[in-house]
Amino acid sequence: MCGINGIVAYHSASSAPEEAELLATRxxxxxxxxxxxxxxxxxxxxxxxxxxxxxxxxxSERASQPMxxxxxxxxxxxxxxxxxxxxxxxxxxxxxxxxxxxxxxxALLHLYARHGAEMVHRLRGMFAFAIxxxxxxxxxxxxxxxxxxxxxxxxxxxxxxxxxxVKALLAGGHISRxxxxxxxxxxxxxxxxxxxxxxxxxxxxxxxxxxxxxxAAGPREPKPFSNLAEVLAKGATNPAPAAExxxxxxxxxxxxxxAHLLADVEVGIFLSAGVDSGALLGCMRDAxxxxxxxxxxxxxxxxxxxEDEAPLAARTCEFYGAHHVVRRLSKQEFFEDLPxxxxxxxxxxxxxxxxxxxxxVAKEAGLKVALSGLGxxxxxxxxxSFLDLPRWRRQFGLFAAVPGFGLLARTLIGAVAPGFSHAxxxxxxxxxxxxxxxxxxxxxxxxxxPHELPEIMDPDIAREGLRRLKPLRRLAASLMPDPSxxxxxxxxxxxxxxxxxxxxRDADWVGMAHSLxxxxxxxxxxxxxxxxxxxxxxxxxxxxxxxxxxxTVPLPDEIVTRAKTGFNVPTGEWMxxxxxxxxxxxxxxxxxxxxxxxxxxxxxLNGMASASAQPQVHAS
Amino acid sequence: MNPSPTMFAVVTDxxxxxxxxxxxxxDFLRALADVGAVSSITIxxxxxxDVFVMPERIRQTPARRGRIVxxxxxxxxxxxxPVDLVFCGHLFMAPLAALIARLKGAKLIVxxxxxxxxxxxxxxxRAALESADLVLCVSRYTRAAVLSWATIAPERVLVVSNxxxxxxxxGDGSTTRxxxxxxxxxxxxxxxxxxxxxxxKGQDRVITAIxxxxxxxxxxxxxxxxxxxxxxxxxxxxxxxxxxERVRFLGAIGLQxxxxxxxxxxxxxxxxxxxxxxIAFLEAMASGTPALGLDVAGARDALADGELGTAVSxxxxxxxxxxxxxxxxxxxxxxxxxxxxxxxxxxFAAGVRTALNRLIEGT
Numbered sequence: 004m005c006g007i008n009g010i011v012a013y014h015s016a017s018s019a020p021e022e023a024e025l026l027a028t029r030x031x032x033x034x035x036x037x038x039x040x041x042x043x044x045x046x047x048x049x050x051x052x053x054x055x056x057x058x059x060x061x062x063s064e065r066a067s068q069p070m071x072x073x074x075x076x077x078x079x080x081x082x083x084x085x086x087x088x089x090x091x092x093x094x095x096x097x098x099x100x101x102x103x104x105x106x107x108x109x110a111l112l113h114l115y116a117r118h119g120a121e122m123v124h125r126l127r128g129m130f131a132f133a134i135x136x137x138x139x140x141x142x143x144x145x146x147x148x149x150x151x152x153x154x155x156x157x158x159x160x161x162x163x164x165x166x167x168x169v170k171a172l173l174a175g176g177h178i179s180r181x182x183x184x185x186x187x188x189x190x191x192x193x194x195x196x197x198x199x200x201x202x203x204x205x206x207x208x209x210x211x212x213x214x215x216x217x218x219a220a221g222p223r224e225p226k227p228f229s230n231l232a233e234v235l236a237k238g239a240t241n242p243a244p245a246a247e248x249x250x251x252x253x254x255x256x257x258x259x260x261x262a263h264l265l266a267d268v269e270v271g272i273f274l275s276a277g278v279d280s281g282a283l284l285g286c287m288r289d290a291x292x293x294x295x296x297x298x299x300x301x302x303x304x305x306x307x308x309x310e311d312e313a314p315l316a317a318r319t320c321e322f323y324g325a326h327h328v329v330r331r332l333s334k335q336e337f338f339e340d341l342p343x344x345x346x347x348x349x350x351x352x353x354x355x356x357x358x359x360x361x362x363x364v365a366k367e368a369g370l371k372v373a374l375s376g377l378g379x380x381x382x383x384x385x386x387x388s389f390l391d392l393p394r395w396r397r398q399f400g401l402f403a404a405v406p407g408f409g410l411l412a413r414t415l416i417g418a419v420a421p422g423f424s425h426a427x428x429x430x431x432x433x434x435x436x437x438x439x440x441x442x443x444x445x446x447x448x449x450x451x452x453p454h455e456l457p458e459i460m461d462p463d464i465a466r467e468g469l470r471r472l473k474p475l476r477r478l479a480a481s482l483m484p485d486p487s488x489x490x491x492x493x494x495x496x497x498x499x500x501x502x503x504x505x506x507x508r509d510a511d512w513v514g515m516a517h518s519l520x521x522x523x524x525x526x527x528x529x530x531x532x533x534x535x536x537x538x539x540x541x542x543x544x545x546x547x548x549x550x551x552x553x554x555t556v557p558l559p560d561e562i563v564t565r566a567k568t569g570f571n572v573p574t575g576e577w578m579x580x581x582x583x584x585x586x587x588x589x590x591x592x593x594x595x596x597x598x599x600x601x602x603x604x605x606x607x608l609n610g611m612a613s614a615s616a617q618p619q620v621h622a623s
Numbered sequence: 624m625n626p627s628p629t630m631f632a633v634v635t636d637x638x639x640x641x642x643x644x645x646x647x648x649x650d651f652l653r654a655l656a657d658v659g660a661v662s663s664i665t666i667x668x669x670x671x672x673d674v675f676v677m678p679e680r681i682r683q684t685p686a687r688r689g690r691i692v693x694x695x696x697x698x699x700x701x702x703x704x705p706v707d708l709v710f711c712g713h714l715f716m717a718p719l720a721a722l723i724a725r726l727k728g729a730k731l732i733v734x735x736x737x738x739x740x741x742x743x744x745x746x747x748x749r750a751a752l753e754s755a756d757l758v759l760c761v762s763r764y765t766r767a768a769v770l771s772w773a774t775i776a777p778e779r780v781l782v783v784s785n786x787x788x789x790x791x792x793x794g795d796g797s798t799t800r801x802x803x804x805x806x807x808x809x810x811x812x813x814x815x816x817x818x819x820x821x822x823x824k825g826q827d828r829v830i831t832a833i834x835x836x837x838x839x840x841x842x843x844x845x846x847x848x849x850x851x852x853x854x855x856x857x858x859x860x861x862x863x864x865x866x867x868e869r870v871r872f873l874g875a876i877g878l879q880x881x882x883x884x885x886x887x888x889x890x891x892x893x894x895x896x897x898x899x900x901x902i903a904f905l906e907a908m909a910s911g912t913p914a915l916g917l918d919v920a921g922a923r924d925a926l927a928d929g930e931l932g933t934a935v936s937x938x939x940x941x942x943x944x945x946x947x948x949x950x951x952x953x954x955x956x957x958x959x960x961x962x963x964x965x966x967x968x969x970x971f972a973a974g975v976r977t978a979l980n981r982l983i984e985g986t
Contacts, residue, residue: 015974016784016965018930160763160782161924179767204771219973220981224778471774 005068006032006055006515007080007154008166009133010175011142013221017161019048024175028166029053031174034347035082035167035515043069043078050135050142054080057518059266059372060088066106073101076137077115081108082167083130083152084522086262091125115143120214123228127262127529129522131209133165141218148229148528150198150211150503153349153511156222157206163217165209168349168512169201179205186350187608188468191460194353194450194604195505199225200472201350211503229528232486232495238535239487245540252383252549255533259524260286263374270522271296271370273361274327276315278547279376279385281562283524285554287374288323295325296368300361303333304573315562322559330364337577345610347516353450353604355509356574359516366517377506378525381497382534383546384490388497390543392443393489399437409435413454428452429597441478444496450601459605488539502526575599582606628707628983630655631729632666633697633720635713638683639671642816643785643902644736647761648712650786651734654968654975656680661708661979667697694719701727708732708982714740717751730756730982735765737899737921738821743772757982759783761900762921781978784924785900786971787962790878793911793955796887803871803887808844809948812888812912814881814903815895817851823897824849825917826857832941833866839945845870848884885910886955890947892916894940901925904932908962911955915943931961 008028010020025042036055043052054068071078085091088107091114096102100113107128114122115134120143129151134143144165146154157164157178166172173180186200198208209215213225243251260283264270272287274280274297287295297320301313313329320327337356344359358375365373380386403409412434417424424431432452436442445452453474456465481499486492507526514521524530551558579599630652637648655661656678666683677683684700687693697719701709706727711720712734724731733755740760743749752758753773758780760766766780773780800806815824826847836843847857847870854872861870876884885891891907891914904914904925914932916922917940926932935943964970 014782014784015970016924016927018928158777160760160766160780181767181771205767207777220977221781222778223981224776 005057005082006035006167006171007053007068007082007131007133008032008171008175009050009052009080009135009142009164011135011163011217012049012161013163013217013219014161015219017049020051020162022051024177025051025053028164028171028175029055031171032166032168032515034518037518039064039067041067041069043071045135045137052078052080052133052135057371057520059084059268059520061104061106062267063104066104066108068108070104070106070108070112072112072116073103077112078135078137079108079111079115079132081111081130081132082154083128083132083147084265084520085110085126085128085130086265087125087127088265120145120216120226120228123214127527131167139218141216144209144215144217145228146209146211146213148212148231149498149507149526150208151507151511151523151526153508154209155201155206156209156215158222159205160221163222168515169203169206170349172206173203179203181205182464183471184464184468185471186468187460188456188465189472189474190351190608191451191456191604192445192449192453192472192474193500193504194448194600195508196350197472197474197477197500197504211499231499231531232482232484234528234531235486235488235491235495235535235538236484238532238537239491239539241536242539243536245537245542245545248537248540248545249549249552251534251537252546253553255530256282256524256550256553257286257289258533259527259530260374261290262527262529263522263524264290264292266372268371269294269296270372270374271298271365271368272325272374273297273365273376273521274299274316274319274325275376276312276319276562276565277376278551278558278563279379279525280374281316281319281558282550282553283374283376284319284323284325285556285558286524288325289555295323296370297325297327298361298365298368298370298373299327299329300357300364301329301331302573303331305571306331310571315565319558319562322556323554328364328368330360330367332360334573334577334580336360337574338581341581343516345607347512348607348611349512350508351604351607351611352505352509352512353600353607354505355513356578357572358509358513358521362513362517362519362521365519370519372520372522374522374524375510376525377510377521377523378498378502379547379550381494381502382525382531382538383550384494384538384541384543385547386493386497388444388447389490389493391447392440392493392496395433395437395443395446396440399433400443401438402434403436403438403442426598428455439475439479440482440492440496441475444478444493444500445474448501450597450604490541491535491538494538498526578603625707627659627662628730629705630661630664630708630710631697631701631704631706631723632664632710632712633716633723634666634710635669635716636671636686637666637668637712638677638681639673639675640668641672643899644713646902647736647785648734650968650971651759651783651975652681652710653678654786654972655979658972658976660976664710665700665704667693667700669693697723698726710734711751711755714744714748714752717755718747721751721754725754732757732759732982734758735760735769735899737761737765738823738897740765740899741768749773755779757781757978759978761785762898762924764920764923765899781981782924783974783978784966784971785902785905786966786968787902787905787909789968791882791885791906791909793959794882794886796883799883799887803846805844805846805887807842809841810888810890811843811845811944812848812884812891812907813846813893814848814885814891814906815893816849817847817853817857819852819856821897822853822856823895825892825894825896826853827860828894828937828940829892829944830857830861830866830870831864832944833861833869834864835941836945836948837866837869839949841945841948843869843948846884846888847872848874848876848881850875881906882910885912888912889952890915890944892940892944893922894937895922896920898922898925905962905966908932909959911952911959913947913953913958915940915947925966927965931958931965
């Protein structure tokens with residue numbers, strides 16, 4: 004992980020950017036890269052690039068950034084890891100390239116010189132980078148297909164700016180904090196701000212799997228180079244039988260884990276008592292890593308109870324011969340860290356708390372890199388949504404498809420039983436939204452539903468935000484082309500929205516805050532391509548069962564069996580306490596959890612707003 | 624798209640028109656024709672009161688004032704001729720331009736100038752602008768305002784700043800000073816309409832600053848060029864402030880006189896709150912006279928964030944005028960060259976070409 008930023012004063016009327024701005028943005032990302040920093044300016048000083056370094060591959064000074072090509076034409080700043088760097092280097096050297104470092108960053112320069120924008124198709128990894136082309140006087144930006152690494156841009160019509168973080172761009176002092184209604188509404192709908200929007204109108208994310216070119220006319224519209232739905236749709240044209248699933252998962256996951264171990268520093272792992280991280284640990288062993296430190300977060304409240312993950316994680320460690328680091332989190336520590344969490348949060352999120360603490364422990368243990376099982380549920384059908392969405396569509400879709408039916412039902416029930424409407428808004432939402440995949444997904448992941456927004460925020464902002472965000476259209480667009488099976492559709496929806504905008508973004512800012520690179524072998528485009536033909540054949544539990552058997556020595560049955568029932572974490576209750584407890588009378592635990600999340604989301608937004616005295620987000 | 628497209632321009636005024644919008648439309652369309660970016664341009668204006676010379680590759684049809692008459696004429700003219708590009712010179716005309724573009728399968732460019740594009744427009748106008756392939760704004764401020772109400776990819780909204788006529792150059796202003804009888808005075812100048820409804824140009828802010836400036840030891844004379852219904856109020860304001868003898872209203876003047884007046888002034892000051900850009904700032908500085916404005920809206924662009932001129936808050940205007948008058952007038956040649964470098968006609972033409980290339984290539 005590193006922090007990158009840059010300023011291009013592209014317009015003929017614009018002034019050369021100030022050095023102080025470049026450095027202020029760069030150094031607002033100090034935690035992303037504590038090992039070094041650099042800055043580069045073009046001869047006319049109309050392009051400046053900044054970099055903060057967390058050294059992981061080629062720890063020497065010669066691999067510092069911004070890095071310039073031998074001929075001086077290209078200059079790159081890069082955040083991420085290129086896992087197929089060794090193969091790329093071999094290919095490039097065969098083609099005549101001469102390397103002066105052993106860093107994957109240098110490979111980007113050689114690849115761009117040879118293949119231009121098409122280079123992105125050769126990269127396996129997580130990446131966000133920018134390459135300034137002195138000859139064409141333009142800037143090329145790219146972001147990985149899943150959106151693991153962040154990249155935010157701002158364009159005022161004269162000057163283009165980019166950085167790894169929203170708050171870093173603001174720290175430069177030249178970007179408006181005017182609110183973006185679509186970002187605010189998106190946060191209330193989903194619990195995270197859906198890209199490309201942010202809370203600020205002038206700052207946007209370069210969408211995952213896109214490149215962008217900036218020249219004398221400013222930035223062009225981002226151009227897609229990869230698409231999850233397309234990979235799965237293509238996979239469905241050559242379907243693999245269910246019997247092939249275990250072998251495909253075994254080969255694919257082992258290959259991904261092996262690739263993700265590329266580093267010149269120790270690679271550890273976040274270990275829960277679940278299948279995903281346990282299987283990754285087994286695969287690390289199969290990939291040849293001998294000394295492995297596994298970090299487990301446990302909770303004081305659960306010590307000695309069946310909810311305690313630590314004993315089972317310890318069993319997995321013992322099984323695979325890893326060194327186990329267990330850290331027990333108390334409610335007090337949660338409260339102590341809460342201000343720091345809100346401070347580090349780049350964009351509002353209702354999650355990330357558990358990752359915060361496990362990252363903190365990894366840092367305390369001296370790790371710079373840790374693998375995480377994030378993405379297993381999206382890839383292998385582990386969420387309830389894989390069952391719920393198809394079921395809702397079958398059971399309620401026909402009603403919801405009748406124009407006006409859902410609205411009528413909501414209005415009538417709201418008049419007759421307002422308490423029910425208030426406590427179970429999503430039950431009513433079934434009659435309104437379940438006719439489409441997008442609508443069903445909004446119901447599944449939505450914190451609030453669109454019709455509720457005018458009650459909890461400025462109604463004008465709610466209306467304008469919905470108009471700009473177009474949430475249903477946006478969700479539906481991610482399913483183009485049609486992935487062709489229910490499992491694949493849900494896989495795409497969960498991966499392109501919840502995982503991208505929430506889980507991966509949280510992993511980034513949380514890891515960043517602890518100068519820790521979190522790697523996610525189950526979020527890997529090569530793995531997705533390998534599994535795509537088999538994904539339509541996944542039945543409930545089959546994916547995770549196959550993953551448990553991916554290591555040469557499969558995960559013990561006791562772990563697989565226990566993991567199926569799931570574990571609780573007390574952080575939800577702590578959050579509820581942090582915001583003053585809830586008075587809502589709710590029916591069941593699921594609804595209660597939802598209502599806590601709703602209140603928590605508003606507390607987070609207000610907390611972030613008051614922390615910076617900006618922006619005016621108008622949440623009531 | 625055809626690499627040498629034909630353009631149909633729907634404008635309020637262009638050739639033979641008055642004011643900043645006509646000026647911009649004229650500059651833009653001429654630049655397009657000059658750089659060979661289009662094979663021909665047909666302009667249909669709502670008004671064209673002045674005589675004009677028709678540039679090469681451009682033809683302008685007779686003006687049609689009435690909205691309905693204009694719309695019918697525009698549709699008739701566009702429907703029976705090849706049109707690859709539709710240029711809409713004013714947001715109010717965007718629905719008509721969008722309709723023509725749609726009917727012809729042509730690409731649409733909408734131009735946003737200033738105050739007309741700052742507040743949220745009607746739904747029809749907004750939808751028309753959102754359908755544009757390219758939106759050009761004269762300043763960063765206008766661009767930000769458009770993006771605050773329009774749902775359109777921000778990459779389609781470009782800034783093509785105003786430019787300045789080549790005729791505005793530095794020169795000796797002593798004769799004009801003698802003619803006006805201000806040889807030994809420090810001369811402040813504002814050029815702008817005195818609109819009785821909008822009242823944003825800021826002449827009143829300068830008038831009320833005069834007692835302070837005089838108290839600082841400057842024997843100042845304030846020249847106000849332009850006409851409009853607000854003149855009587857400004858005259859009364861000068862009387863009330865006891866500075867009538869220091870404020871002179873010159874009304875509308877011809878181009879050559881304007882150039883001479885710009886050259887001889889010590890400071891051009893226009894503390895306007897409503898500039899889409901503020902061409903007058905460029906004209907003054909191209910004539911070698913330093914310029915002062917408010918650090919708001921499009922004036923920031925014309926003053927290049929303080930690098931060409933001076934941009935301050937309203938409260939700082941009196942102090943800043945006094946400070947600038949206390950300094951010797953900067954090298955007029957260097958100031959003019961800096962203005963031409965950023966906003967000169969060559970730079971403008973290159974910007975127009977770049978913008979059109981973006982459209983032709985597809986954003």
